[in-house]
Amino acid sequence: MSALLSLGLAQAAVAETLKIASPQRGSWEGAIPELGKQQGIFQKHGLDLDIVYTSGGGETLQIVIGNSVDIGLSAGTSSVFGAYAKNAPVRIVAASSTGSAELFWYVVAKSSIKSMREANGATLAYSTTGASTHIAVMRFIKDYNLLAKPVATGNPSATFTQVLSGQVNVGWAVAPFALDALNQGQLRLVARASDLDAIRAQTIRVQIVNAQTLAAKQDAISRYLRAYRETVDWMYSSPDAIARYIEFSKFSAHAVEQMLKDFIPKESLQTTQISGIKQGMDDAVQFKFLGAPLSEQQLAELIQIPQN
Numbered sequence: 462m463s464a465l466l467s468l469g470l471a472q473a474a475v476a477e478t479l480k481i482a483s484p485q486r487g488s489w490e491g492a493i494p495e496l497g498k499q500q501g502i503f504q505k506h507g508l509d510l511d512i513v514y515t516s517g518g519g520e521t522l523q524i525v526i527g528n529s530v531d532i533g534l535s536a537g538t539s540s541v542f543g544a545y546a547k548n549a550p551v552r553i554v555a556a557s558s559t560g561s562a563e564l565f566w567y568v569v570a571k572s573s574i575k576s577m578r579e580a581n582g583a584t585l586a587y588s589t590t591g592a593s594t595h596i597a598v599m600r601f602i603k604d605y606n607l608l609a610k611p612v613a614t615g616n617p618s619a620t621f622t623q624v625l626s627g628q629v630n631v632g633w634a635v636a637p638f639a640l641d642a643l644n645q646g647q648l649r650l651v652a653r654a655s656d657l658d659a660i661r662a663q664t665i666r667v668q669i670v671n672a673q674t675l676a677a678k679q680d681a682i683s684r685y686l687r688a689y690r691e692t693v694d695w696m697y698s699s700p701d702a703i704a705r706y707i708e709f710s711k712f713s714a715h716a717v718e719q720m721l722k723d724f725i726p727k728e729s730l731q732t733t734q735i736s737g738i739k740q741g742m743d744d745a746v747q748f749k750f751l752g753a754p755l756s757e758q759q760l761a762e763l764i765q766i767p768q769n
């Protein structure tokens with residue numbers, strides 16, 4: 462017994478801690494580190510996670526640049542391109558979300574706005590500057606030729622309050638946030654990011670690290686990504702994972718079921734390929750995150766996805 466106890470203590474002692482910045486506490490994507498930690502998956506790969514939560518990709522990008530965390534989840538791809546072009550020490554180590562079906566915009570039920578194309582003169586919510594929601598709002602304004610004002614509203618809960626109080630006309634959310642209110646008729650959906658052809662095939666959010674962190678902790682980051690993928694597999698195959706997520710997030714079982722059925726397919730959380738790079742750079746140039754597209758050499762330095 463004492464030998465087994467000593468072995469367990471030794472294993473715990475060698476576990477390496479990584480500090481993770483995760484977006485939107487309660488979101489399915491943002492819950493991957495938390496649920497994997499609860500299940501012991503990251504520990505199995507010799508890791509312990511210290512998880513902090515941000516209000517969006519723009520905030521995540523800034524704390525990674527400042528080297529305050531080891532890995533940042535769900536940073537907006539276009540803003541990462543722009544930060545790198547300005548010599549920020551940032552590197553992409555994985556995709557975070559591809560396809561953007563999970564992001565949507567809504568109004569209160571009594572609003573005269575029936576679709577995003579009717580949002581002239583409206584205020585349109587996004588999370589933080591440079592986040593994927595910001596790029597999507599700018600794209601809606603351009604593609605639909607809207608005279609509308611983008612407004613940073615923070616996380617989905619803060620946005621919900623601002624919409625209900627009339628401070629913002631069109632709110633944003635990531636499923637399962639706001640799904641119960643939609644189903645109860647309190648809100649009405651007016652757009653999804655996947656409505657936009659330019660965004661639908663893109664990896665709109667990526668996982669990022671500081672270049673110094675990548676150099677110092679390359680093995681730990683590789684192990685983290687293996688554990689991350691294993692966690693995603695478990696979350697889409699185990700009823701226990703769903704139960705744990707509901708307990709963690711406090712969303713209704715119906716909203717979570719709807720999220721998995723209609724908003725977040727497993728393939729959208731793949732980590733190994735950054736899709737739509739050209740379109741992402743075009744968006745970054747269009748919306749002035751980039752002065753010019755990155756070269757192949759720059760992309761090779763920026764995107765360093767471990768191959769195992």
